[in-house]
Ligand SMILES: C[S@@+](CC[C@H](N)C(=O)[O-])C[C@H]1O[C@@H](n2cnc3c(N)ncnc32)[C@H](O)[C@@H]1O
């Protein structure tokens with residue numbers, strides 16, 4: 001694979017390109033995306049897949065574990081995550097008990113304490129759990145899995161739920177990476193989305209994280225929120241960059257009020273117009289690059305010396321359930337409501353409500369409600385999409401060797417569509433490869449979407465990326481269903 005040719009001082013996209021190609025769509029933390037899952041997968045099938053893994057060569061490979069904690073104390077109006085809003089912290093104890101049962105069922109099928117190289121707590125708000133509950137949960141994970149000494153152990157943190165003492169506790173439990181939800185620092189925006197937190201409090205937490213030895217700090221931002229303006233968001237960009245988080249995730253606000261009830265509290269008239277959203281996005285890209293951040297791809301930035309930025313430069317980027325990563329993709333066991341496991345060529349998603357989750361576990365069943373067994377075409381396209389997303393290049397030789405296809409024939413329609421993107425300077429079409437240009441990296445999602453059979457089918461084989469009217473946009477990001485507008489596809 002050739003190294004990524006993206007120069008770090010490459011020019012940033014103009015408004016016309018952003019309007020045409022910065023389209024909503026899947027984040028491809030998985031392919032096929034979650035909205036293709038079917039109801040014919042259940043706990044039984046998931047159990048069989050896990051048991052099969054125990055007897056194959058994969059048994060020797062490390063895996064990832066994801067734990068979903070759905071509770072939040074208060075609701076942020078923009079939120080599209082799978083969450084349960086409650087002030088009753090006592091509800092957490094029953095949930096930890098249920099996670100213990102689920103872990104037991106998984107462990108029984110895996111047959112051994114499998115080596116884990118990545119562990120992630122997401123939500124909702126994982127820090128809704130008390131320090132004691134987090135300790136108990138960590139002990140249960142250690143009992144059922146073997147955590148590698150150098151494992152990435154990360155947790156999503158709502159800054160309003162934590163102080164330095166709690167951060168210290170997370171560190172003693174072995175967490176070494178933190179992701180803070182910031183979204184926006186402007187007081188008017190914060191009031192409009194019902195999530196108020198000061199720059200000072202976040203600065204103090206990030207400072208303490210460094211002192212405590214956390215390896216990596218990420219900050220989540222959203223552009224397109226109510227009351228945001230290009231000027232106000234430029235201030236947030238400057239304030240965030242001044243805090244020097246190692247990584248920044250910048251998400252476009254996905255407004256789907258028919259699916260996410262809290263979003264109905266957001267007046268459509270308070271949302272910034274499309275032209276302002278574009279100015280926010282291009283301003284943020286320029287602002288972060290000017291302040292020493294590298295653009296990784298798909299809404300992600302990292303400090304130029306961060307391992308992710310180095311991996312990008314050296315063409316060693318991977319993509320897994322957490323988004324871009326320096327670690328190769330591997331099997332993922334996901335625990336908790338709505339969590340999505342990926343084992344071998346299968347996906348399995350857990351039920352989304354607490355009553356269903358508890359009921360399944362009481363009956364001794366893995367709480368899976370839907371999923372997918374990938375077919376041969378899915379596997380070919382998964383490889384193509386991941387090559388585009390990670391290397392910015394699809395070489396035909398390896399994909400032909402792996403799948404016994406003739407790439408120019410198999411992807412004839414895709415290559416035809418890519419010709420239009422080539423005319424806009426986003427890709428170059430070589431005789432035996434597709435190469436994403438430095439400018440194309442800003443639209444790598446749109447390039448990848450060309451290879452997504454399901455999106456293409458839904459769009460009626462009409463104009464794909466570049467056509468803002470793409471009907472599948474909402475569905476592609478959707479919920480029971482769709483892939484997440486954010487990093488993890490459990491959102492929704
Ligand atoms: C699963 S949430 C959990 C983070 C944690 N509960 C917090 O609020 O700090 C992860 C991220 O999803 C993003 N997010 C949530 N709803 C979104 C939406 N409608 N559109 C875009 N991003 C969204 C936010 O940036 C948020 O930080």
Ligand code: SF4
Nearest residue numbers: 072075076079081124
């Ligand atoms: S953004 Fe985080 S804290 Fe707010 S409702 Fe969503 S999951 Fe809960």
